[in-house]
Amino acid sequence: MKCLIVVYSYHHHKTQKIAEVLGKVFDAQVKSSQQTNQEEVLNYDLVGFGSGIDSGKNYKELLDFADKLPQATDKKAFVFSTSGMPVGISGQRRVEEYTSKCHRTLKETLQSKGYTIVGEFGCAGFNTNKFLKYFGGINKGRPNSEDLKQAEEFASKLKK
Numbered sequence: 064m065k066c067l068i069v070v071y072s073y074h075h076h077k078t079q080k081i082a083e084v085l086g087k088v089f090d091a092q093v094k095s096s097q098q099t100n101q102e103e104v105l106n107y108d109l110v111g112f113g114s115g116i117d118s119g120k121n122y123k124e125l126l127d128f129a130d131k132l133p134q135a136t137d138k139k140a141f142v143f144s145t146s147g148m149p150v151g152i153s154g155q156r157r158v159e160e161y162t163s164k165c166h167r168t169l170k171e172t173l174q175s176k177g178y179t180i181v182g183e184f185g186c187a188g189f190n191t192n193k194f195l196k197y198f199g200g201i202n203k204g205r206p207n208s209e210d211l212k213q214a215e216e217f218a219s220k221l222k223k
């Protein structure tokens with residue numbers, strides 16, 4: 064199965080770290096959405112789409128990318144993100160619930176383009192947006208080695 068990972072990550076490049084781990088498991092090329100032509104996505108059977116979260120959704124740049132994808136048939140996709148949800152207070156389960164909601168627009172767009180969503184992954188990412196920078200940010204050090212391990216396990220299960 065030919066797999067491609069498309070990622071948009073800029074704040075602290077934390078989603079990029081997740082993308083690299085997923086890419087290793089799937090033996091997939093990891094490309095930023097800016098580097099990727101929508102037409103070339105059709106060459107892959109499985110495509111992972113990931114970004115940080117802004118205003119409760121995947122980054123607009125990735126949503127715009129997905130919006131411009133050509134119609135596909137018989138393709139599979141998974142989505143992933145890192146978010147600023149404070150995992151230390153909320154716990155991992157709450158982060159997963161939150162990110163699943165945040166992924167909704169991206170998942171719906173991909174489904175409308177003919178992709179079957181086969182999985183999603185979300186974890187905490189370092190966040191220094193707005194006033195948070197004055198307090199040293201939240202989710203410092205995230206994703207950590209445990210998050211990366213979780214990402215690896217997610218991909219390994221999906222691969223099977």
Ligand SMILES: Cc1cc2nc3c(=O)[nH]c(=O)nc-3n(C[C@H](O)[C@H](O)[C@H](O)COP(=O)(O)O)c2cc1C
Nearest residue numbers: 072073074075076077078115116118119147148188
């Ligand atoms: C402009 C901006 C808006 C953000 N909005 C949210 C948000 O609505 N919810 C959230 O959980 N995190 C939010 N974050 C935090 C990021 O999603 C988080 O830090 C993520 O790990 C960044 O990923 P990146 O380093 O790959 O860009 C926001 C960050 C920025 C810079």
